[in-house]
Amino acid sequence: MSTPSVSIEQLSKRYRIGAHRADYATLRERIAGMFRFREATPETRDIWALRDINFEIAQGEALGLIGHNGAGKSTLLKILSRITEPTEGRAVLHGRVASLLEVGTGFHPELTGRENIFLNGAILGMTRAEIRRNFDAIVAFAEIDKFLDTPVKRYSSGMYVRLAFAVAAHLTPEILLIDEVLAVGDVEFQRRCLGRMNEVARSGRTVVFVSHNLSSIERLCTRVALISQGKLARLGSPREVVSYYLSDRTDAFGSNDLRDFPDRQGTGRARIVGIDLLSREGARIDVVPFRTSFAIRLRYECAERVAAPYVGLSILNPHNERIFLTNTLEGGLTIEAIEGKGHCDCVLAQPNFLPGIYYLEAWITDETRGAFADHLRMIGKFEIVVGEEMEENLASLTIPDRGNVWLDAEWSLQRE
Amino acid sequence: MTTQARTLVLRPTRGWRSIDFGELWAYRELLYIFAWRDLKVRYRQTLLGAIWVMGQPLVTMLIFTLLFNRVAKIGTGTSVPYPLFVLSGTLIWSFVSSAINRAGNSLIGASYLISKVYFPRLVVPLSNVVSDIVDFVIAALLLIPAMMWYGVAPSPHVVLAPLVLILAGVFALGAGLWVAALNIEYRDIRILVPWVLQIAMYATPVVYPLSALPAKYQFVAKLNPMTGIAEAFRWALFGTPIAPLPLVWSIVVAVSLLFSGAYYFRRVERRFADIL
CATH class of the missing domain: 3.40.50.300 (P-loop containing nucleotide triphosphate hydrolases)
Known part of the structure; x- marks a missing residue:
């Protein structure tokens, strides 16, 4: 020691x-x-x-x-x-030293589960003898015994993840390096992975763990x-x-300059040049505690006067699925015209996003041209986190695959 | 990563680095499994597997025979029938050119691994050459029915054919290491190399014998390190005469390419993950 x-x-x-x-x-x-x-x-x-x-x-x-x-x-x-x-x-x-790889990095889709266990094991630095010794345990941990001889390209994503983690979990290094791999998999499997990592650490081995998931940290x-x-x-x-x-946190999110952002479409008569996430107090942030209000500020610049635009934004999850959309039209804000520079704020007073990573999409319409003046996808990345004062029983909020929103649910039970 | 040195010091390295043979040996199973994976995937995806590997040289042989022998009237200058002559040339040539190409592109193909996990990077191009050797051996089986068909018995030198294959492998690996390392820094190499190789085939006695060249050009052809390799392969198979000097030259070039390539590779290796 x-x-x-x-x-x-x-x-x-x-x-x-x-x-x-x-x-x-x-x-x-x-x-x-x-x-x-x-x-x-x-x-x-x-x-x-x-x-x-x-x-x-x-x-x-x-x-x-x-x-x-x-x-x-x-x-x-x-x-x-x-x-x-x-x-x-x-x-x-x-x-x-061994690293736990991002899931599936060492897999080849055309090879079977059995073959991939050997391939992935070798990439992670295991000898064939070691893999053979642990083979049954790996298969059992991954629960893929029926599909051992099926090419992994036919696996469900859950099976894929389980197999990848199972191989890595049976490495026996003295130092294990883990980079954000637990962000996948189903709830039950997640729990077993965390358990397994606990075991690894308890058995006297050293673990270095990078994660955005503060509660698992x-x-x-x-x-x-x-x-x-x-x-x-x-x-x-x-x-x-x-x-x-x-x-x-003072840096990160707001400092971005979107003037050169490549992936955009629109007439360009008005352009979104920056996007800030603001706390209730008006400070720039990029991490928002769960169920805490925040504002999104879209900074724009106009090449010429744009009449009657709508400004809109949506929030996407990491799977690129839009989970929320709003615009000034629905929000009851009528903009006569925009010129020069300015910014448009959207306050989300009661956000119910679950902890996790989210992305933004934003646009300004150019109504006279019947098109977008500017439309950018996946521009801002921010994180909703479980705050420190959160109750212990809310730790389950961070488990993956439980959707993206929280709704206050009241449960009751009546016996008849 | 079996049980090697328990203490590992990670620090910046500068200049030329030696080749860590001990480490390469420790990772031999990875080398083997990469080669096995390439072969498995290659043969599994193609419906006819091995037949495909043999079909390619067979068709090339037929086309070249028609084109260069029947139309252009190129002979072999020996008793070896032209189809056998061109088949042997094509086999050894396509082994070398495919190994250079594959090894050259191998790092870019494995970039997803190189940026995620450590292993000696030399394993990647090495495993490609190994899988190409297996391909070559399967394709070379075609020589057996072809030689029977033409009633040509193998020369007693045939037992030395594996040595020629090793020489070709050393040459291809050396060139492949250079290409692989350069490829990381200059991406237009990958466009240049197949083109150069295609032209180089016609500068090598693959479809014509060295003796068919005018005397004043023979000297130039002998400077081509592939000349000695192709001639040696035919010498091993058919016992055709061989000039020793081009062969010696091939050995010198192959060995120096391998060493310089390996050292250059090691020199730029540390930057792979940052550039890829």
Whole structure:
């Protein structure tokens, strides 16, 4: 217990982003570049996805990593799982490391369940002997014994998920890295996965767990690290760090500039240039506690005067299904015309969305042209979370596949 | 990832890196299972499986015989009938060109894994060459009925044919590693390579014997490392004469390609996940 299982020392990761040096160049560009002279030095910009991270994880600890999207938590996990190298600093890991993959990553749809167990096991670093030894347990855990010799492309998504998790759950590494894999599967299976992870952690192995699901973080982890803008912002007990995270968020959502958003359609006479999520107090947020009112602000710019537009928005779930739609027409707001710049606010006083990730879609119509002036899909991402003051029995709100809305339901029973 | 070093230090590496043979050995089962997966999927998806693998060289043989032998009047310069000559050439050529192409594209094909899980990246192009070797062996079975049909007995050198195959595999893997690594950085390589290979076939004695070339061009043809390989394969099968120098040259090129390719691959490997 004295030596830490993982020690992270001054770990930094830089990504280079540049106008010319896109993710990859073509040879033609590179050759053309040789004949260009100094003035065309490509403009590069360094982004530190992680900066000077220091901490240790003790053996048998279940550490949760939380933070906004792009905060660097997945980069940290990628370094620990050897997918990418750090730019500076180092990480020392004592023991066998394995990552629990995103569901189905190592599967081949044409191969049978049996074949995929071997394939996936090998990808995760198991030897054939090890897989053979655990084969029956894997099949039993996944409950697919009848479909062992069916190609997995014919599996239901539930079976697929169960099989993928079952293989990974039978890895026996000393350090297990898990990146947001539990966001799938049915309720019952979910419970067994969490149980299995608990077992793993209890058996003295180290678990590092990245998740957006704050309630499962609180339930599973012994300690939580909050990563914010590439730095370790806080490290401590789950309760303390999660509540700090919920109370302090100033960045993310609203800072986006949608002027260059590519996936849009419309006449362009008015354009949505920004979208903010606002708390009741008017602060920009990107995480909303369950059943707490919030506002969506659409900032627009007009190239010319647009008469009698409607402004609308809808909220989509991660499956890209629209679960709510509203517009100024239904909301009783008549807009004579818009010009120049401005913003339009939509307050949702009693939102009943269940905890989870949601996306926004927004539009402005151009009535004189009978078309959209601008229409953007999947622009904002926000999260509804279970607040810290929530009752324990509401933890079940975060289990997947229970739909997207909450309605106050009153139950009664009469015996006759 | 069996039971290797228990302590792992992750830190930035710079410059050239050596090839970690121990690690590659530890991951040999992954190599095997990747190759097995490729073969399984390839043969399962096609209705006729192995027949398809043999059908392709067979049809090529017929077309080339018609085109180059009957129409263009190209002979073999030896007692080997032209169809056998062109079949053997096509078999070894398509093994090499398909292995270079597949290995070259393999990393991009496996990008979903490379960005998610660690394993020695060399396993990916290696497994592709292994599965191509299996394909080649199945296709080469076609030589048996073909040689019986033409009444040509195999030369005693035929026992050395596996060595020629290994030489071809080394050459293809070396070239494939270069292509795979370059492919990550310069995506137009994947358009360039099949095109270059197609042209290169006509610069290699596949459809014509080396002796059919005018003497002053023979020197150029001998610089082509595939010349030695194709000639050696025919030498092993039919005992046709072979000039030693092109073969030595092929070995030198193949081995240096393999080493330089592997080192270049290792050098850029660390950036794969960031670029893919």
